[in-house]
Amino acid sequence: MREWTHAEHVSAAATEIARMADVLRGREMSVPVLTCPGWDLARLVTHTGGVHRWAATMVADLAERRYDRRGMDMGLPADASGYPAWLGAGAALLSEALLSQDPQAPMWTWGGERRVRFWSRRMLHETLVHRMDAELAVGIPTLVPEDVAADGVEEFLDILPYALWNPGVAELRGGGETISLQADTGAGWVITLDPDRFHHRRSLQPGSVTVRTATSADLLQVVWGRRSVDDYAVEGDAGLLGWWRELARI
Template sequence: MRQWTHAEYTDAAGREIERMADVVAKQDMSVPVPTCPGWDVGALVAHTGGVHRWAAAMVRDLAERRYDREAMDLGVPEDRAGYAAWLREGGPILVEALRAQDPAAPVWVWGGDRHVRWWSRRQLHETAVHRVDAEIALGMAPEIGEHEGADGVEEFLDNLPYARWRPRIRELTGEGETISLQSDSGAGWVITLNPDGFSYERSQQPGTVTVRAASSGDLMLLAWNRRRSGDYSVEGDASLLTWWLERACV
């Protein structure tokens, strides 16, 4: 698998922001987003562009605490017709903040790697997932590249134990049952449910339940609950996969 640098994550995040802005440009902002219940495209854009500016501020300041995003003036346009341009304008703000800092500099994060490099990786995948949300809402076929998808699966699994606002994540325990995620590209992971939580490793071994997909991007969409398990080839205990997906929901 490709090993990403902070600079590569940063550049890729910038490209994803451009891509999402292209997707939503001149679109109806009132279209519901089925993968984000209660949101329409406008709310999705406002959230994503706000996260970019919020993250940029904390990285720029090397914040030791979480900034209150709701209390920040993020410059969201009053007229939703300006949302796509505003989203696009947030790209350079985020990219410049990330480029200006040492990737190993400490900063507040909600995950485990409490350094600037966590934010470049997180913002790449944050934006990719929400770009997919917009594409699904607008009737487009979403795609995630192989390299981005493979890293996105691992980023999801790395951060999942820290998503403390989702209490059901604490239920992801077991007695050694395994969930195997396998791609036709050759990338694969096996998640093991332990009494005190879960672990994962890169492996092409089958599991108690095994999911097979064409690409790592497809597996990333499954991990983020952006595609239904019924769209995949599932071998073994399908109820275990359903159980996992119900709880591993960020």
């Protein structure tokens, strides 16, 4: 697996925003988004574009606290037909903010890394997952570069312990059981459940339960709950895997 720089994450995030905007252009915004129950494309776009602008504003200010996104003027068009262009315009705003700051500069984040560079990686994968949601909603193939998808799986595992708004995360403990996520492309992770926490490492070893997929993009959809594990090979304790997937949500 490659190691990413802040600038590479910024560039990849801008690419994902453009791809998502392209998927949405000319679509009816009332189309349901089945992977985000209760949402339609309009809600998906306003959420994603709003998060970009919220993060960009905090990065520009090197915010020491969380800003209230609900109280911010996002400049949303009155006509929903303008939503894809509005989403796309957020790429420049986000990139400018992220590249204007030292990636090591301290600021508020909700993850473990309290620095600017948290947001370049987070915005890449926030957008990527919602781009996949849009593609699934309109019925077009979802393609993700292997290096981006692999980083996305690892990012999910890195930030999951900090998703404290989900009480299920606190229950992800055990007695040494392991969950192995393996892609045929050579990317792999093993999650270990300890009595006081869980941790993960890159590894190609099987676990108490092992999920095997063709690509990291498949694994990305599995960990984010966008695909059923029934589509893939599962070896070992399927009950452990079901328990993990039920609780491991962001």
